[in-house]
Amino acid sequence: EEKGVRFFSTAFDTEGLDYLNSLGFDRFKIPSGEITNYPYLVKIASFGKPVILSTGMATMSEIGEAIEILERSISKDDITVLHCNTEYPTPMDDVNLMAMLSIARTYGVQVGYSDHTLGIEVPIAAGALGATVIEKHFTLDRNMPGPDHKASLEPSELIEMVASIRNIEKAISGNGEKVPSASEKRNMAIARKSLHLNQAIEKGQVFTEAHLIPLRPGDGISPMRWNEVLGKTASKNLAVGHQLKESDFS
Numbered sequence: 001e002e003k004g005v006r007f008f009s010t011a012f013d014t015e016g017l018d019y020l021n022s023l024g025f026d027r028f029k030i031p032s033g034e035i036t037n038y039p040y041l042v043k044i045a046s047f048g049k050p051v052i053l054s055t056g057m058a059t060m061s062e063i064g065e066a067i068e069i070l071e072r073s074i075s076k077d078d079i080t081v082l083h084c085n086t087e088y089p090t091p092m093d094d095v096n097l098m099a100m101l102s103i104a105r106t107y108g109v110q111v112g113y114s115d116h117t118l119g120i121e122v123p124i125a126a127g128a129l130g131a132t133v134i135e136k137h138f139t140l141d142r143n144m145p146g147p148d149h150k151a152s153l154e155p156s157e158l159i160e161m162v163a164s165i166r167n168i169e170k171a172i173s174g175n176g177e178k179v180p181s182a183s184e185k186r187n188m189a190i191a192r193k194s195l196h197l198n199q200a201i202e203k204g205q206v207f208t209e210a211h212l213i214p215l216r217p218g219d220g221i222s223p224m225r226w227n228e229v230l231g232k233t234a235s236k237n238l239a240v241g242h243q244l245k246e247s248d249f250s
Contacts, residue, residue, distance in 0.1 A: 032056030056086030192218025
């Protein structure tokens with residue numbers, strides 16, 4: 001409560017679901033092993049609360065059947081489906097992260113990813129692909145006894161994973177329009193070039209390609225106007241290296 005972290009738990013039978021519901025939880029998590037447990041799904045749907053559905057070992061049709069049962073009492077907007085592989089640790093070759101996107105396209109639900117790989121790379125990639133929920137095993141010490149600790153993150157790793165995902169969320173939050181960002185505009189003049197004189201020109205002379213060279217900075221006439229400048233007449237004597245200006249043409 002002090003950290004603003006909401007607590008909920010997972011039940012593995014209908015009696016456990018009733019107990020958790022009696023505690024006033026505002027959401028429920030369906031573990032992968034219960035995705036084909038019809039009475040379990042019916043019971044959890046009857047609560048009418050948001051649900052996170054994990055899909056390890058499941059086929060697309062099994063996911064669809066579970067969603068159909070949940071939708072009897074729960075809005076699709078309150079159903080989040082987690083792509084998952086139920087192997088600890090999951091081999092990278094078996095992650096199949098693109099299946100998360102297939103679930104979203106097929107069923108029109110929010111999607112996320114339940115990760116059992118070693119490390120934090122795959123959850124970060126899932127965040128980049130649009131996962132709205134990330135599930136990751138967490139332990140205080142991987143050397144503790146028990147089956148899950150070896151494939152879990154320790155505190156510093158969890159901090160790094162969360163920070164990385166938050167950065168990814170910022171990075172993909174743009175509107176998709178390709179325009180110079182506020183932070184890079186100040187670099188445009190430094191990085192780009194403008195037209196300068198590669199050799200001196202006298203008043204009345206016509207500009208040829210031999211006179212022109214693109215050089216930094218880029219706060220003058222753009223090199224994209226190269227053909228426009230060719231054939232113009234110099235309005236004054238100009239020295240080599242001079243950055244061309246509109247007033248240099250007569």
